[in-house]
Amino acid sequence: MTSYKENATLESCFRPGSTLCAGCMEAIAFQNVGRVTDNGVKTVFTIGTSCAEVSSLAFPNVVAWGRGDAPPDDFARSFSILHNVFESAPTLAEAVRDVADSLRDHGALSAPVQVVATSGDGGALAIGLRALLHTIHRRTRVTIMVLVNEIFANTGFQYSPATTPFASTSTTPAGAASPGNMMPPLDYVHLAIAAGAGLVAQLSPAHGKLFQKTMERSLVCEGTAVVFVPAPCITGWKFDDGQTVEIATLGARCGVFPAFVWERGKGGAVKDCPLDAADRPALEEFLGTQRRFNHLVRRDPVTGGFAVREGSEEVVARFRDWTQANVERMYRLAELK
Amino acid sequence: MSTIERPVLPLAHEPTPSGEIYPDAIDLERVRAAHVDQFTQREQVTVDGNTAAALAVLQMWRCLIYPGFPITPSTKWIETIASKIADEPRTKKKVKLLEAEHAVADYLVGAAAACRDLIFPTATSSVGLDHMTETTRSLGASGLGNVMLIDVYRATANFPLCIEGDPSDTLAHRDDGFIQICTRGKQQIYDTILQAPCLGMHPEVLTPTMPGYYGIKDSHRSARLTVEADKAIHAFQDGWIQPCPLPGLINGDTAFGNCVTSKHFQGFKLSQRRRMENVLRVLPAVGADFEKHFGRPGLAFFDEVGWPEHGSVDIAVVGMGPDFGTFEALRESFEQYAGLQVAGLAMRLLTPFPSEAVRRRLEKAQVVLVVNQAHHYGRGHLTLDVVDALSTLPHPPRVVSAFAGLGGADVSEATWERMLEQARAGEDGRHVEPAAFFHEGRPL
Numbered sequence: 091m092t093s094y095k096e097n098a099t100l101e102s103c104f105r106p107g108s109t110l111c112a113g114c115m116e117a118i119a120f121q122n123v124g125r126v127t128d129n130g131v132k133t134v135f136t137i138g139t140s141c142a143e144v145s146s147l148a149f150p151n152v153v154a155w156g157r158g159d160a161p162p163d164d165f166a167r168s169f170s171i172l173h174n175v176f177e178s179a180p181t182l183a184e185a186v187r188d189v190a191d192s193l194r195d196h197g198a199l200s201a202p203v204q205v206v207a208t209s210g211d212g213g214a215l216a217i218g219l220r221a222l223l224h225t226i227h228r229r230t231r232v233t234i235m236v237l238v239n240e241i242f243a244n245t246g247f248q249y250s251p252a253t254t255p256f257a258s259t260s261t262t263p264a265g266a267a268s269p270g271n272m273m274p275p276l277d278y279v280h281l282a283i284a285a286g287a288g289l290v291a292q293l294s295p296a297h298g299k300l301f302q303k304t305m306e307r308s309l310v311c312e313g314t315a316v317v318f319v320p321a322p323c324i325t326g327w328k329f330d331d332g333q334t335v336e337i338a339t340l341g342a343r344c345g346v347f348p349a350f351v352w353e354r355g356k357g358g359a360v361k362d363c364p365l366d367a368a369d370r371p372a373l374e375e376f377l378g379t380q381r382r383f384n385h386l387v388r389r390d391p392v393t394g395g396f397a398v399r400e401g402s403e404e405v406v407a408r409f410r411d412w413t414q415a416n417v418e419r420m421y422r423l424a425e426l427k
Numbered sequence: 428m429s430t431i432e433r434p435v436l437p438l439a440h441e442p443t444p445s446g447e448i449y450p451d452a453i454d455l456e457r458v459r460a461a462h463v464d465q466f467t468q469r470e471q472v473t474v475d476g477n478t479a480a481a482l483a484v485l486q487m488w489r490c491l492i493y494p495g496f497p498i499t500p501s502t503k504w505i506e507t508i509a510s511k512i513a514d515e516p517r518t519k520k521k522v523k524l525l526e527a528e529h530a531v532a533d534y535l536v537g538a539a540a541a542c543r544d545l546i547f548p549t550a551t552s553s554v555g556l557d558h559m560t561e562t563t564r565s566l567g568a569s570g571l572g573n574v575m576l577i578d579v580y581r582a583t584a585n586f587p588l589c590i591e592g593d594p595s596d597t598l599a600h601r602d603d604g605f606i607q608i609c610t611r612g613k614q615q616i617y618d619t620i621l622q623a624p625c626l627g628m629h630p631e632v633l634t635p636t637m638p639g640y641y642g643i644k645d646s647h648r649s650a651r652l653t654v655e656a657d658k659a660i661h662a663f664q665d666g667w668i669q670p671c672p673l674p675g676l677i678n679g680d681t682a683f684g685n686c687v688t689s690k691h692f693q694g695f696k697l698s699q700r701r702r703m704e705n706v707l708r709v710l711p712a713v714g715a716d717f718e719k720h721f722g723r724p725g726l727a728f729f730d731e732v733g734w735p736e737h738g739s740v741d742i743a744v745v746g747m748g749p750d751f752g753t754f755e756a757l758r759e760s761f762e763q764y765a766g767l768q769v770a771g772l773a774m775r776l777l778t779p780f781p782s783e784a785v786r787r788r789l790e791k792a793q794v795v796l797v798v799n800q801a802h803h804y805g806r807g808h809l810t811l812d813v814v815d816a817l818s819t820l821p822h823p824p825r826v827v828s829a830f831a832g833l834g835g836a837d838v839s840e841a842t843w844e845r846m847l848e849q850a851r852a853g854e855d856g857r858h859v860e861p862a863a864f865f866h867e868g869r870p871l
Contacts, residue, residue: 132677134541134676134677136537143686144686147682147684147685147686148685148686148687148688149685149686149687149688149691150687150688150691153682153685155682156680156682157680161440161442161446161447161680162680163437163438163440164435164436164437164438165436165437165438165440165449165452166435166436168440168447168449168679168680169680170446170674170675170676170677170679170680170681170682170683171676171681171682171683172536172537172540172676172682172683172684173682173683173684173685173686174533174536174537174562174565174684175533175561175562175565177529177533178533178536178537178562181525181530181533181534181537182533182534182536182537182540183537184534184537185494185533185534185535185536185537185538185541186537186538186540186541186676186677188492188521188523188538189491189492189537189538189541189542189545189677190541190677192491192492192519192521193453193458193542193677195519196457196458196461196491196519197454197457197461198453198454198455198456198457198458199452199453199454199677200436201436201452203677220526220527220530221526221529221530221533224525224526224530
């Protein structure tokens with residue numbers, strides 16, 4: 091394993107030039123994963139249509155991918171990326187994995203190849219859930235990184251199966267007759283474990299060292315490694331730039347998307363998110379940072395803190411119940427072997 | 428730059444329009460050497476069409492992985508390959524069963540882009556092809572000529588579901604961007620599949636291929652087939668398939684499948700069209716070389732029957748598929764009975780449609796009978812292409828359009844005779860419907 095400091099000196103395959111929103115968690119995740127993959131192994135990324143794709147691979151703009159300022163002489167540092175439709179990233183990665191393995195099996199390729207698939211939660215959990223689960227089910231030796239911003243950001247911030255309860259999205263808007271999204275999110279962490287993944291994590295670069303270590307482990311996982319990256323979306327969640335990592339940290343600590351790492355045969359752990367709600371930051375502190383929850387909380391002009399809006403007490407109480415159930419669920423999943 | 432010592436694998440590399448290529452990263456000779464022959468000499472076998480198609484791809488050393496998903500009537504293609512591989516412990520070829528046709532198409536993108544010097548075939552039918560559509564259109568524009576999608580024709584739609592073979596599936600995908608070649612008979616199926624990658628992977632073409640044959644009629648019925656020795660096939664294909672000039676994901680440093688702004692979209696589509704147009708030049712050369720190697724007709728725009736040297740006929744018939752053979756069988760007797768000269772074209776190349784060659788062949792016909800076997804709200808897919816091909820003639824022949832054999836129904840002798848009577852009426856200058864349906868010898 092590379093130390094955190096050493097990793098910071100590596101060269102990311104995600105380079106300047108993307109048109110992602112400044113401070114977007116996707117860019118932060120790509121920067122970090124990009125450095126982890128600078129490990130002496132030829133790297134291939136696959137990417138389904140998403141914000142990340144249209145913002146980093148749009149001709150004639152700069153292609154924001156590649157290692158180094160010039161094509162590397164060292165083949166192991168060369169980098170390729172393939173885009174296809176929303177749901178395709180896991181299957182594309184599986185195909186690359188199979189071809190590389192077949193060539194190595196024939197003695198036709200001496201260098202190892204590592205493959206990373208990236209999707210949004212719309213691509214992986216809505217239109218592409220079938221592709222995701224079957225690639226996992228076939229124990230494909232790839233890392234799948236799902237950037238969970240809880241909305242279809244690329245098409246205008248519509249509800250996704252990962253949307254947090256009571257969030258206002260463009261297709262589940264909060265209004266006088268509706269408190270926002272009424273559906274609990276899909277239990278995608280459990281689904282990935284049940285489908286047969288070798289490593290499953292819910293983790294963002296807000297937990298920097300753990301994120302790096304987990305991504306390194308994912309690249310040498312014998313089966314499929316799936317890392318769900320909670321990805322606060324500046325435009326969709328409606329917060330000010332500069333708050334991305336803070337919100338990602340708060341969301342994990344208060345129990346909305348607890349940091350979680352699990353490996354088959356070893357079990358797992360919830361990190362930085364106590365089981366007892368009293369030991370966690372108040373839910374209102376997380377909700378108050380984003381205007382998608384503006385219908386539930388407001389800033390108290392006296393204390394400066396966030397308070398539940400009058401009339402929303404029952405909804406926020408249900409939100410708290412869901413959050414507690416969510417944390418308990420993650421603790422139970424951690425016990426699986 | 429990294430401060431950490433890493434193992435270095437220095438390889439020569441060179442720029443291409445699509446990124447850097449490391450030509451020595453993959454040693455394809457190892458793949459060729461590992462191939463286990465299916466046949467060491469020319470042999471006669473009796474097989475159905477799906478088996479003929481399976482044998483052809485098994486004999487190619489560039490085919491290592493066979494992705495697929497079963498659907499009637501194409502299923503036996505993947506079953507045959509799985510069975511042959513299961514019986515051969517020396518081979519490293521693999522069948523890859525995906526969870527749905529869409530995944531197969533996505534897999535083809537990933538695999539073909541990973542190594543552009545290998546060939547990745549699959550077979551499907553009907554709504555299976557429809558389910559792939561989102562990605563077949565990516566593939567069609569991809570430049571991945573090393574993808575071969577074998578379409579075993581079957582009527583589309585599930586209301587009503589019909590598992591027999593009409594070409595409505597392939598004709599609904601005319602604009603996906605594949606080179607579409609219709610075949611009839613086991614030998615033509617086998618021979619066409621052997622030639623298709625030579626065409627698709629040609630550096631001036633770089634376009635995926637979609638050879639097809641009629642479900643049930645050709646996929647499930649058996650006949651004699653001459654198979655060639657694997658080594659002879661390799662010698663033929665290696666003469667055409669050179670190392671891809673563009674990088675793959677594994678032997679390259681490249682970005683593939685980028686999105687573009689509308690300003691640049693035009694250029695991409697124009698390039699795609701020009702590569703497709705090059706098919707009209709490359710295909711006859713591949714076909715002629717195949718004939719030189721194996722002594723059988725190779726790829727052609729169409730099969731011709733009954734054409735006099737001067738090219739003038741009273742009735743020219745344009746059709747496709749195995750039912751055209753029934754017309755061939757009764758053509759002379761109809762000529763004698765009607766006192767007319769009758770000739771025909773069985774279309775092979777559907778996309779790009781060889782308009783100029785069709786025009787040259789049909790320009791001296793009095794009337795052209797076009798037989799369509801797929802549902803269409805106009806005069807028929809094939810009719811529209813033929814009419815378009817003839818449209819630049821100052822005095823184009825009259826075109827009589829017929830529908831027959833929908834849902835894979837046999838086009839019987841009686842039906843052919845009734846359609847020829849319709850053409851004869853057109854030749855006499857009598858009124859005929861713009862498009863008429865025929866079944867079991869009667870107009871509907």
